[in-house]
Amino acid sequence: MSAGPARAEPVAPRAGDPQAARGFRRALRATLGRSYPRIIGSNRDKSWLFYDTVLPLLGTVSFVYVYKTFGAPERFLAYVIMGGATTAFWMNVMWSMAAQFYWDKQAGNLELYMVAPCGLLPILLGMSLGGLVATTLRAVVIVAAGSLLFGVSYAGGQIPALLLVFAVAMVALYGLGITFASVFLMWGREAWHMANTFMEPVFLLSGFYFPVRALGFWVGLGASLIPLTLALDAMRRLLFPGAHPALLPLAAEVGILAALAVGFAIAAWVSLRKMEMLARREARLSLRF
Amino acid sequence: MSHAIEIRDLARTYRSKRPPRSGGPATVVALDGVSLDVRPGELFGLLGPNGAGKTTLIKVLVTLLLPSSGSARVAGLDVVADARRVRELITMVSGGETSGYGLLTVREQLWMFAQFYGIPGRRARARIDELLEVVGLGEEGDRRVSALSSGMRQKMNLVRGLVPDPEILFLDEPTVGLDVGAAREIRAYIKRWIGEKPNRTILLTTHYMAEADDLCDRVAIIYKGRIIACDTPAALRRRSARGSRFVLTTDPLDPGARLGDLPGVVGTEMRTADGRSELELQLADDGAISGVVRALSEGDRKIYSLQKLEPSLEDVFVEIVGRRMEEADEPPSG
Ligand SMILES: Nc1ncnc2c1ncn2[C@@H]1O[C@H](COP(=O)(O)OP(=O)(O)O)[C@@H](O)[C@H]1O
Numbered sequence: 063m064s065a066g067p068a069r070a071e072p073v074a075p076r077a078g079d080p081q082a083a084r085g086f087r088r089a090l091r092a093t094l095g096r097s098y099p100r101i102i103g104s105n106r107d108k109s110w111l112f113y114d115t116v117l118p119l120l121g122t123v124s125f126v127y128v129y130k131t132f133g134a135p136e137r138f139l140a141y142v143i144m145g146g147a148t149t150a151f152w153m154n155v156m157w158s159m160a161a162q163f164y165w166d167k168q169a170g171n172l173e174l175y176m177v178a179p180c181g182l183l184p185i186l187l188g189m190s191l192g193g194l195v196a197t198t199l200r201a202v203v204i205v206a207a208g209s210l211l212f213g214v215s216y217a218g219g220q221i222p223a224l225l226l227v228f229a230v231a232m233v234a235l236y237g238l239g240i241t242f243a244s245v246f247l248m249w250g251r252e253a254w255h256m257a258n259t260f261m262e263p264v265f266l267l268s269g270f271y272f273p274v275r276a277l278g279f280w281v282g283l284g285a286s287l288i289p290l291t292l293a294l295d296a297m298r299r300l301l302f303p304g305a306h307p308a309l310l311p312l313a314a315e316v317g318i319l320a321a322l323a324v325g326f327a328i329a330a331w332v333s334l335r336k337m338e339m340l341a342r343r344e345a346r347l348s349l350r351f
Numbered sequence: 352m353s354h355a356i357e358i359r360d361l362a363r364t365y366r367s368k369r370p371p372r373s374g375g376p377a378t379v380v381a382l383d384g385v386s387l388d389v390r391p392g393e394l395f396g397l398l399g400p401n402g403a404g405k406t407t408l409i410k411v412l413v414t415l416l417l418p419s420s421g422s423a424r425v426a427g428l429d430v431v432a433d434a435r436r437v438r439e440l441i442t443m444v445s446g447g448e449t450s451g452y453g454l455l456t457v458r459e460q461l462w463m464f465a466q467f468y469g470i471p472g473r474r475a476r477a478r479i480d481e482l483l484e485v486v487g488l489g490e491e492g493d494r495r496v497s498a499l500s501s502g503m504r505q506k507m508n509l510v511r512g513l514v515p516d517p518e519i520l521f522l523d524e525p526t527v528g529l530d531v532g533a534a535r536e537i538r539a540y541i542k543r544w545i546g547e548k549p550n551r552t553i554l555l556t557t558h559y560m561a562e563a564d565d566l567c568d569r570v571a572i573i574y575k576g577r578i579i580a581c582d583t584p585a586a587l588r589r590r591s592a593r594g595s596r597f598v599l600t601t602d603p604l605d606p607g608a609r610l611g612d613l614p615g616v617v618g619t620e621m622r623t624a625d626g627r628s629e630l631e632l633q634l635a636d637d638g639a640i641s642g643v644v645r646a647l648s649e650g651d652r653k654i655y656s657l658q659k660l661e662p663s664l665e666d667v668f669v670e671i672v673g674r675r676m677e678e679a680d681e682p683p684s685g
Pocket residue numbers: 345348351365366367368379380381399400401402403404405406407408681684
């Protein structure tokens with residue numbers, strides 16, 4: 063992940079400052095340390111193979127048959143498969159991150175994280191990294207299995223551009239994930255449930271299973287606030303050059319994604335600081351009460 | 352740095368979680384003007400019943416809570432202005448912690464926490480192995496955290512606090528809920544750790560009198576957010592007005608024996624059974640016992656045993672608060 067130095071120094075760290083260098087190395091270690099349980103967890107408990115890949119696949123299969131019935135072009139099958147893979151990331155960010163963070167608080171981990179000198183940001187980055195690695199594994203399984211099952215093929219050749227779009231989208235997405243996780247921790251489970259019910263239709267609207275253009279330009283642009291919308295659109299046009307009706311020119315889509323990445327990264331940082339302030343001032347996160 | 356911990360007029364209030372019906376107060380005063388100094392190298396105990404404010408005080412010191420008023424310095428650094436730097440020098444371990452991830456092994460979990468302190472991998476692993484050996488978990492390093500007994504778990508948590516080699520270690524009721532054996536072992540490791548280097552400092556909270564007495568160089572008794580006494584355990588006990596008490600067994604005495612009239616004898620209680628008399632004596636000071644012994648030997652009474660009854664910290668607490676400590680526990684909220 064393209065995260066900057068994760069220390070909030072009162073003075074801007076100067077290059078070559080040993081204190082800042084030490085802080086940066088510690089932040090890096092902390093990030094990798096926190097990602098470890100998630101990555102290892104996926105390997106120790108194999109049940110994810112079923113729950114996280116077979117179930118999303120079953121969900122997409124129904125869309126595949128709908129499209130087949132209507133005689134949609136072959137790339138629509140690929141849309142659905144890609145949408146299924148993307149759903150895994152959306153679930154990870156909207157559901158798993160917030161749930162894990164809440165669980166961390168209940169288990170008493172959050173207090174230990176706050177007492178540690180690395181600060182909360184590297185911890186959350188580590189959580190994101192762990193989620194990203196584990197989810198990418200699932201997404202690859204879903205795409206591979208789905209494509210084999212329905213005999214879908216893609217245009218190669220555009221892999222570097224594809225990876226760039228994916229990387230930028232992931233920074234934006236996990237920035238959003240960290241923001242949500244800390245906001246939900248501050249405002250409680252109710253806010254979380256509310257946002258989830260609210261998000262469900264939004265995410266169906268954001269073109270996971272069809273070109274977002276189909277919604278019309280303005281709705282499509284609105285749905286682009288969810289980083290996955292434009293990421294999917296850009297990746298689909300790269301995989302089906304000429305055939306995919308994209309919402310915006312590629313450069314504009316990547317530009318907006320980059321702006322979202324910066325915006326959500328700042329939002330994540332601000333909401334974590336705010337959360338820590340509230341915790342220390344109002345004992346919001348205290349356990350036994 | 353003259354003090355490891357320096358607390359001045361510290362107060363902390365919470366917004367009350369109980370519904371404000373019943374006209375109860377809207378705020379809970381958890382700390383009410385606490386001032387304390389802990390010296391480098393000291394094992395300092397904070398003794399008090401449940402709800403006294405022990406955890407709140409620790410949380411302020413480890414930068415988890417802001418003071419409502421007053422100030423605190425840890426290792427010479429202000430816990431509000433220099434929170435980041437304070438965190439580099441301290442660790443905290445609480446009793447009954449369920450921290451970490453059950454699916455990790457003990458070693459993995461400790462390694463993960465070491466990373467948050469920026470300890471390079473190899474050094475972290477070496478230290479973890481060494482400390483696991485010390486606390487008798489050398490064999491359990493590859494076991495899953497979820498498979499540990501509560502005693503083992505608490506030893507692992509203690510290791511977690513020791514791996515970064517903190518200057519000041521905060522222990523919040525480290526033996527709470529453990530069986531006698533495990534608690535005794537934990538206390539032994541604590542003593543061993545602080546004895547290894549002269550400038551290691553520990554602030555420990557407990558509601559076990561014996562633990563404070565056994566472990567701590569100095570003890571502050573805290574009650575309703577205030578420090579009501581602070582001294583070495585021995586000095587605290589001496590301070591008890593019940594001061595000097597002895598039990599003595601001797602040949603049967605007639606009920607008329609006027610030991611109570613001897614100089615320095617404040618009170619006597621006598622039980623006679625099995626051909627012996629057991630006397631419990633309350634004296635003005637320890638020295639007065641010689642007069643009692645002399646009077647008995649002049650009366651041709653053999654003395655079979657003589658024992659000084661040490662006042663306990665419990666006595667000190669009862670005297671100041673007027674209740675036994677268990678009776679002073681705050682009822683559970685909710
Ligand atoms: N987060 C909180 N919200 C409201 N009241 C609290 C909170 N934490 C502690 N208290 C209250 O503050 C007082 C001190 O609690 P605490 O510091 O946990 O005591 P101890 O650790 O000595 O048992 C108690 O009256 C407790 O009910």
